[in-house]
Amino acid sequence: MSVHASWYLTLAALLFTIGAVGLLVRRNVLVMFMCIELMLNAANLTFVTFARALNDIGGQVAVFFVLVVAAAEVVVGLGIIVAIFRRKVGATADDAHLLKG
Amino acid sequence: MIHAAFLIPLFPLVGFAVLAPFGRKLGNPLAGWIATLLVAASFVVTVLVFVALFRIAPAHRSVTEPWFDWISVDRLRVGAGLLVDPLSLTMASFVTGVSALIHLYSIGYMRHDEQFPKFFTYLNLFVFSMLMLVLADNFVLSFLGWEGVGVCSYFLIAFWFDRAEAASAGKKAMIFNRIGDAGFLLGIFLVFERTGSVQYTTVFARLGHVGTPSLVAIALLLFLGAVGKSAQIPLFPWLADAMAGPTPVSALIHAATMVTAGVYLMCRINPVLHLAPDAAHVIAWVGVATAFVGATSACAQDDIKKVLAYSTVSQLGYMFLAAGSGAYVAAIFLMLTHAFYKALLFLGAGSVIHAMDEDQDIKNMGGLAKLMPITGVTFLVGWLSIAGVPPFSGFWSKGDVLQNAWAVTPALWAIGAVTAALTAYYMGREYFLVFQGQRRWVEARPEASHGPEHGESYTARGLHPHDPTWHMSVPLVVLAALAVLGGLVNLPFHPSLVFLERWLSPVVGATLLQHHFSAGAEWLFALVDAALAILGVAVAAALWRKSSDRPALEPRFLSMAWWVDAAEDRLVARTGEALASFTATVVESRVVDGAVNGVASLVRTTGERLRRVQSGYVRSYALGLTAGVVVLLAYLLVRVGS
Structure with missing residues (x-):
């Protein structure tokens, strides 16, 4: 049996929405970071779904690129997060609002 | 011997070139003697050229001595060169002769003046300019001399510039002459436009193809120049004020030579006036x-x-x-x-x-x-x-x-x-x-x-x-x-x-x-x-x-000279002053400054408003991104749907 592609897409949309809303409403930097990962992976799921549905390997290739970018982003992002926490324990994203106009 | 004509203006120019840097060192009276002797040498050369020209048959007594191409742009060809003919030599001989005498007189007249060398520097520059005006073979080079004598006249009227009336008389002479000079310039432009040349001989040869209205316009524009330089109605009040200069200057520039330049110009363009x-x-x-x-x-x-x-x-x-x-x-x-x-x-x-x-x-x-x-x-x-x-x-x-x-x-x-x-x-x-x-x-x-x-x-x-x-x-x-x-x-x-x-x-x-x-x-x-x-x-x-x-x-x-000066002062100078102060107080401060300040405050208030957007909060940026995506998606969906 095979699950219809629309289920995957619905799941991906759901995951993306959770990620986006989480990013908007949460102040914890780590959680916000995880939300970004959630959105990336929602996108990945969409790519894979379409790759299978349309029988096109390009979608799966794109996923690899996304994974590579996500890995790089984790390295940089975690570095920044560690730096923020060093300055102030339990800091939220709103504490890092120094670059305002 | 006619080829020696270039020496006529060269001698006073040498005098100027020597006296301008070294005049103070040469001092009184040596600087004056150098200036006098150079002008006298110029007079001697003029007489020799005069004699040489006299020996030529009358029909050929017009010799052009070209030096070099001065200005050369497209159709415009202005050469630097001398026109040696009876008219220019007559002028040159009395200009150099009278100048030499007045230089000599000035050695006595100015002997107690501290600025003695400077006086002779200006005098020599004046004689050079005057000779260029007279001997030039085209309108443009004459205009150079014309402006040269004008500026020397300014220097020499305002020679005792610590006296207020001398300084303002110098300015007055300059301004009145500018009015005339504008006419002269426009006249030259019109001459070039109608005949395609500025050289006297060429221009006069082509006058047959120029319509009478143009000729009248040319003559009157050049006459306007002459009116300024030669102090005719209505541009004469400057000459009376020019008497604030040293007396030898009044004798040389404001009686014998410079003020006659306008008459010379009219005689020079006699073919135009004839038509x-x-x-x-x-x-x-x-x-x-x-x-x-x-x-x-x-x-x-x-x-x-x-x-x-x-x-x-x-x-x-x-x-x-x-x-x-x-x-x-x-x-x-x-x-x-x-x-x-x-x-x-x-x-x-x-x-x-x-x-x-x-x-x-x-x-x-x-x-x-x-x-x-x-x-x-x-x-x-x-x-x-x-x-x-x-x-x-x-x-x-x-x-x-x-x-x-x-x-x-x-x-x-x-x-x-x-x-x-x-x-x-x-x-x-x-x-x-x-x-x-x-x-x-x-x-x-x-x-x-x-x-x-x-x-x-x-x-x-x-x-x-x-x-x-x-x-x-x-x-x-x-x-x-x-x-x-x-x-x-x-x-x-x-x-x-x-x-x-x-x-x-x-x-x-x-x-x-x-x-x-x-x-x-x-x-x-x-x-x-x-x-x-x-x-x-x-x-x-x-x-x-x-x-x-x-x-x-x-x-x-009569002692106020028919109130011409006063009337012009009232009519032109005061009006000009009022206009200038209106421009300064109203146009300048309101319009010009207003535009500049308006742009500045527009930018500033826009900036003030826009800086709120950059709050520094990640979530608001994220909201912006999301909102943007939503708008884009909505747009795409609507387009796909329709």
């Missing part, structure tokens, strides 16, 4: 009106130099009357003799001013003839010359002008004749007030009563006026001789005696006004001229020999 008789009539009428206004104004002046200044205005008017009547030879003849006697009168005035310890009011003079015999006699010669008493030079040249004016219309002659009598009268008034009658300078000096020792020292300086040093008297004597004998160059008795007319005929012969008076008419003209001159002299003698105070004869209307 544009309407413009020529305008010139003649402006000239005769200026002659009359200048002469009447001179009747009521108290400043020894202002009388001469208005007299110069009046005489220049005569020259324009001649040029406008088509009598170019008469114009040049009068210019030549006027250079002699007016330079003489100015130098005499300078010598009197020296003797009177810088007092220039003729009402404070009197009885100087016995104390200053050389000055007195030479001034008398100058007066009789300008008055037109036979056989002095002014009689011949002015007679020429008037006769030609009659040939155009008797009305011109009538005004000119009245002016001639006035000329004899006002110069007589000056002569009698300065040199004859009561010695008014003893009582007229309040300083003398300060105390015995003050009075005595003042007496030692002031009460014994004497003739000046030889530097100053030699030019006086030479110029007096020239003023007496100047008429010899163009005697009307016999065709073989009109040297000047025959000499100039290659340049102006084709366009010269042709008139033939019978011998009897000529004698009648001469008699009337002589009678008018003697009448003026006699009236002056009767009125001013004994008395020095006749207010009825010096109405304010």
